[in-house]
Amino acid sequence: MKTQVAIIGSGPAGLMLGHLLRQAGIDAVIIERQxxxxxxxxxxxxxxxxxxTDILDELDIxxxxxxxxxxxxxxxxxYDERLVRIDMRALVGADVMVYGQTELTKDLIDAAPARGLEIIWEAADVAxxxxxxxxxxxxxxxxxMEKRVEARFIAGCDGFHGPSRQAIPESQGASYEKVYPFGWLGILSDVPPCNHELIYANHEHGFALASMRSPTRSRYYIQVPLTDKVEDWPDERLWDELCLRLPPEAASHVTRGPALEKSIAPLRSFVFEPMRYGSLFLAGDAAHIVPPTGAKGLNLAASDVRYLSRAMIAWFKSNDSEAIxxxxxxxxxxxxxxxxxxxxLTMLMHRFPTDSAFDRRVQIAELDYIASSEAAQKTVAENYVGLPL
Incomplete structure (x- = not known):
């Protein structure tokens, strides 16, 4: 098979890139091992x-x-039973959209046939x-049978463990990593959220997050040691600990229910440089991982795709290599x-095993500053909604 761009990975990065290229009339195929x-x-x-959201609007998806x-x-x-609201709309004139990544992925997959975007599923031993x-x-x-796809460019959108980054010799790149000494225990349940907006909580027992996927489906997280197992946390224990860590007003509105999904995710910060090696381009988790505290993982993948799609379109349509x-x-x-x-944000909201009394007081001082300073809140809001491209 021959194509112009071979995309490895059918996560949001690969799917968005494939759609943007096909919309511009560029041949692309997605290769997915799962x-x-x-x-x-x-x-x-x-x-x-x-x-x-702008990419989805542009794609009419x-x-x-x-x-x-x-x-x-x-x-x-x-923190300390206080709730500090960061009014993004008033501070920086922007909102965010709460919409599950699974749903976004489904929308992109469902729209692929009409756009002529081929996805090859269950492709083993990708090289x-x-x-x-x-x-x-x-x-x-x-x-x-072994299959072969020949292309002009390869886009590695295959995540942290995929083969794309591994194809770059160690001598040609550098990795920067910080591994955090805890994980997030998450529970997904068909219960109404305890608050109409997300709550990031700093508590002496550790971090907690109250979020949602819809008005009837909630997603909650609590910080746990990396040594903990899901089996250590029956639903009732998790709900009890969550309510302890959330401020009282929010905790009083927590509706308990059975877990649809429960898992522990480790946290790390990771960047690989450069994001290009010859005709191979990395995007999304193949090149970088962020702790979920700032809600940046999917959105960084989208900004990569925005830059990369425009660069490839300019190259194929105008023979312009500047953006590439x-x-x-x-x-x-x-x-x-x-x-x-x-x-x-991870350092501010979590408890670290090595924290001293001094470290805790600095955390509280920083949170007090944010609570009392519009300038500080504006900085937080500007970063949370996403810096300009």
Whole structure:
């Protein structure tokens, strides 16, 4: 098979990129090692910045998001039983959209056939070849036979553990990583949210987050040690601990219900540089991971795709290589600013095993400052809604 762009990975980054290229008349094929059912079963975040919603609008795939998504004009920071609302709309004139990543992925997959975007599911043993030249290729095993896709460019949108980043020699890149000494225990339940906006809570027992996927489906998280197992946390214990960590007014509105999904996710910050190696371009989690505290993972993937799609379209349509050459540097500038914000919010809202009494007092002083300063709130709001492209 021959195509112009071979995309590895059918997460939001790969799907959005494929749609944008096909909309511009550029041939693209997506190669995915998992089944479609598996991809749609993954529970992920759901706070979308304008950069993400704008792409869906541009692709004319946003109808369900606008019908079922929840626009949020603010969010809350909680500590010492106080609730500090960050009014994003008033401070920076922007909202975010709460819409589950699983739903966004489903919309993109459902729209693929009409746009002529081919997705190859269950492609095993994916490997990249000749990525430093002008005719790279991707091979994979399907139905017991080796298949080959030849392309002009390869887009590695295959996540942290995928083969794309592994195709770049260690001598040609650098990794920057911070692993956090805790995880997030999450529960998804068909119960109404305890608050109409997200609450990020700092408590002496650790962090908690009250969020939602719809008016009838809630997503809650609590910080737990990495040594904990899901089995250590029966539903009732989790609900009890959540209500303890949330401010009293929010806790009084928590509706308990059985878990639809419960899991523990480790937290890390990770960046790989550069995001280009020859004819191979990295986007999304293949190049960077952020802790979920700042709701940046999916949105950073979208900004990567925005830069990369425009660069590839200019190259194919106008033989203009300027944006292609600048892609890595431009994408990384935004990545590092988002990494900074996610790290900063994680440090502010979580309890670390090594924290001293001094560290705790500094946390409270910072939260007090944010609570009392419009300038500080504006900085938080500007970063949360997403910095300009």
């Amino acid at each position: 089944t479609q059912e598996h991809v749609l079963s993954r529970i992920r975040a759901g706070v979308l910045e304008t950069v993400t 946003a109808a369900r998001m606008h019908a079922e998504g929840l626009p949020h004009a603010g969010f809350n920071l909680a 990249l070849h000749d990525v430093t030249g002008d005719a790279p290729a991707v091979t994979y095993i399907k139905d017991g 050459e600048a892609y890595s540097q431009k994408a990384l500038a935004r990545v590092w600013k988002s990494e900074r914000f996610s790290w900063q």
